[in-house]
Every structure is written in structure tokens, then in C-alpha cells.
Amino acid sequence: MKKIVIGITGASGIRYALRMIDVLKREYDLCVIYTRAASLVMMDEEGVDVNSIKKRYSDVSFYDESDFNCKYASGSQKPEAVIICPCSAATLSSVANGLSSNLLERICDVALKEGIKLILVFRETPLNLIHVENMKRVIMAGGIILPACPGFYNKPKSVEDMVDFVVAKTLNRIGIDNNLLKPWKCNNKS
Template structure:
């Protein structure tokens, strides 16, 4: 292993069956561009959503899916790794695995429920359980409307456990001109929370601060 690969930040990224596959795919591209190694987990429902909402058709085989996502994101060999639904020996499955943030984007309300109640019926749920018990960074991006009392209670419980709930609700103060601009708004916030550089959109007040700098 080279010194460069040792310094490479690892991010766990999970896709579940909520609408908003574009957010997760754009985040994957941005993580690759930021030189992160990305451990990807995709539920069966997420595969259906991705095929419905985008032109990306993912094969069912994990190895082929890994190749497809790596090509989509422009990744180097080994930079994107895909783990299957019951790959209990993968790094995200144990607290003794690599210490890495977990982003579930998009996050279904079913996954919210599973995480709030400690279920670990598949690798995504187990990875979330590991993140909570190890006090690792856990960011959840739900996309649902309206939220029921159950959804809100689960989000409150998870927030109290240390998770960050970041609904896929883009702002409009940056005057978006396309759907991609709306997607980038959320992805930029995710990258900020992960401590990664991003140039998808200026931060609030950045232009004002530059204007106040002396010539």
C-alpha cells in the first residue's frame, strides 16, 4: 500500500429505496473527485429507484455493479467497492472495521425505522447500527412528503443518538437554473458535513466576505 492510499479517506455510502437517487449518485461522483475511497451498499429497492429515475441500469451481480458504478463516477481501480446485502465480512459490518462516516442517501423511511429500533436485517442496517454504537458520523438523507408522526419520531430518536438528519430539501437562494443545481445544493451540504472540499456552490456569506476584503 502506498502512502497516498493510506491517507485516502474512506466514506461508506448507502442507497435505499426512497426517491432521490440523483442525490446519491452525484455524491458518489463528488466523493470520487475528492479522492475518497467509497464503500457502496445498494438495496434492491434502490436499484429499482435508480433504474426508474435515471438512465443508469445497474446489473444485479455485485462485481458487475461495482464496475458500472466505478465507470459512472470516473473512479480509479479499487476506488469504489460495492458490498452485497449480506456481506457480513465487509468493513462497514463491524466496529472493528475501518472507521468511516456513513451517508445513507437517499434514506427510505423504512431504513429510518430500522435504524431507530436497532434492526440489523441487512448490511445497510448493520452499517447504520455500527455507526451509532461506535459514535461515528452518520448522515441520513430522507426524501418523503409529508412526514408521518412515526417518521418524525424516528428522526428525533436518531438525532438524539447522534445522527444528522438532512432531508433532501434544497434551498433556492442560489437561484438554481436546473434540476442539477438543486441536487448540487444538497450534495454540497453533505460534502461540507464530511469535511471535504467542494465547489458545487458558494457557501453562505462567502461572496459578501470577499467583497469586504481590502484591495
């Protein structure tokens, strides 16, 4: 079974991560790392605490950011991909500058040094120059920045449709086929 790490930070957009877990949990061995800020935002946005999420996804491994007893904290254990979703500006900054002060940052550092696909689903807006420079550093180091920007060409009818757009784009970027998003069709008759 392929292994994927999903990191959840304190940026708004916890729903993206929960949907990603829903889509992947049956076919992938998931390891979810959550920050303290993520647990606060989870309660605020979704009305659930981390323990409720752990019960909902009892077949998924969960780690608090302070728990380094995760096999992916070492380069000797390699997941197929590491996805930080949603990714806060603070986490982007830490990854861009090679910090490893918590488990999530350490796993990102390992992903970059080991050539593992790393996607940061950046959710914050507007951007300042520091954000852009940090994005550049992550890209130059081999990571992927995927802003949580849903498209509207598929005429979304709900928030869930917009969430599915971002989740589909993220999964497509790491080579996971899915049916969350209909491909764009050109109406040009030429």
C-alpha cells in the same frame, strides 16, 4: 485515503447518491451499499441497472444489502462517515430502532455505537408523527438527519444545481470542503 460508506435505499432521489459518488470517488475510498429497492428505483429514475453503475465506478466497492462480507459490518473497521442517501422511511425506522437485518442497517448500527458520523439524507415527504419520532431517536443516538431539501437562494438553473445543493450540504456536514454551492450572501446594507 479516507474511507466513506454511502448507502443507497429505495427512496426517490438516486441522483443525489450518484452525484455524491462522482464528487468523492477521486479522493476517498468509497464503499457503496445498495438495497434491492434501490436497484429498482435506480432503473426507474435513471434508466440504469446496478451492474452499469458498478462498471461506471469500477474503482468503488459495491455491496448488496444481503452481503455481510463487508469490513464495515464490524466496529473494528471504521470509515470517516456513513451517509445514507437517499434514505427511505423504512431505513430510517430500522436505524431508529436498532435493527440490523441487512448490511446497510448493520453499518448504521455500528456507526452509532462507535461514534462514527452518520447522516441520513431523508427524501420522503410529507412527514407523519412516526417519521418525526424516528428522526428524534436517530438524533438522540448521535445521528444526523439531513432532509433532501434544496435551497433556492443560489438561484438554481437546473435539476443538477438542486442536487448539488443537497450534496454540498451533506458533505459540509461531515467536514468535506467542496465548491458545489456558493455561500449565501446577505444583500442587507445595514
